[in-house]
Structure formats: structure tokens, C-alpha cells
Amino acid sequence: MSGTPFNPALVPPGISAGPDGAGAVRARTQPVRPSVQTPQGPAFADVLRDTAGTKPVTFSKHAVQRLERRQLTVDPSTMQRLQDGVDRAAGKGARDAVVLVDDKAFVVSVTNRTVVTAVGKDQMKDHVFTNIDSAVIA
Template identity: 45%
Template structure:
């Protein structure tokens, strides 16, 4: 039982009754409407897609933790209204966000926003 499980490898060792009990208990918790801790933690985080990371780097945009929290709060507000793909405007920056996955899809600075056309969004949140 001391053997580590790595990604892409299944554990084929003996299954103890305590492991089965723990698995069943987590299923019981999720059936009552409570989310497992790992899922709650994942839901509260803000993710950046590879595309967004490239755009942030190309455009010289550096996000501070306070700004990331503001974007997270904006995503929470958009989710509360049923948004799926949202435009978040903050200072001289714009972000297209997949609300369900809490993922920033792309990022723009004021220079990139000159066309003023945003497509495939269903909502907008303005952060003062």
C-alpha cells in the first residue's frame, strides 16, 4: 500500500473495506448537495487558458493578486445571472471569460480594444 499512484497509471492492489467505505461516504455527501472540498477549491480559483497567458505576455499585462480577485468576483456576479461567456472590463483591460470553467480565455489591453468589437459573449461586467 506504500506504492504511489502516478498520472496515467491505475492502482491494481487490494481494495480494503475502509477505502470502499470512504468512497461510498463521499458519494453520500455529494448526493446531499454538498460538494467535496477539492471541487469547492477548484470552483473558487481563476484559471488562465494558454491563449490568455500568451496574450498577457505579448501585451505586457501583469495581473496582481488583487486584480485576479476582482476578476473572480466579477465571474461570481456573471454566474449568478446565468452568464456563460462574459466580457470583463477593468481599467484599460478587457478579458473574455468562460464563466462555468472560471477560465480567462483571452486578454486585451487598451491598444487591442481599438476595434471595439467583442463576439461570442452573452454578458459584460464592468469593474470600476
């Protein structure tokens, strides 16, 4: 048995090897204490509470450009109705939806809660909405 190399990973906890690293095994005089680390970051309850609330709807760069070019405004009332429409679409499992608010149509990625583009009533006449799975009238 002299050819077997010493492997410290095979020594049970609470036991240490002899001074030569092999052969004689003796018990440790002090117990092994796990290191205690203080948790960092937010508490799980805080994260759960934050994810339970709805994330606000944001506008992509493209959508902001379309709003400016088409001279469309989004007031707080319109924004709240858009948010409610996206919430309703998400509740039904929609992924991509058109949310109609008054005379504006917003194409929204529901999973990302991001407005992809916006269209006013003048542009809606000749506009075809593709790659959507839902429509919401808010």
C-alpha cells in the same frame, strides 16, 4: 419435467441446490451475510462543501500568450476583481462574458471559469468581442 435445465439464479436466497446441481433443494445451514465494504474516497459532506465554494479562475494557454505579448500584468488586486466579476456573471447565469477590470478586458468562459483571452486598453479601440452573452465591469 426432466428436460428443464437447472438455473442457480432462480434459487431463492438461503436455499442451495443438491449435490448434482438439480433436483433436490435443501436449506443452507448458515445465513447469507452481505459483504461490507468500507467506503473509499472523500465523504459526501466534504465534496458538497468543496463544490459550494467558488473554483478559482484560470488562464488558458492562449490567454497567457496574449498577456505576455501585450505586456499586461495581473496583480493580486486585479485577480480578485476578475474573480468577483466572474462570480457575479455566474450568479446571473452567464456562459461567456467580458469582464472589464480597470484598463484590461478579459473574455471568460464562465462555465469553465477560464480566461480565454485578454486585451489591454490600446487593443480595445479596434477590438470587437464576439460570442459573449454578458459584460461585467469589475
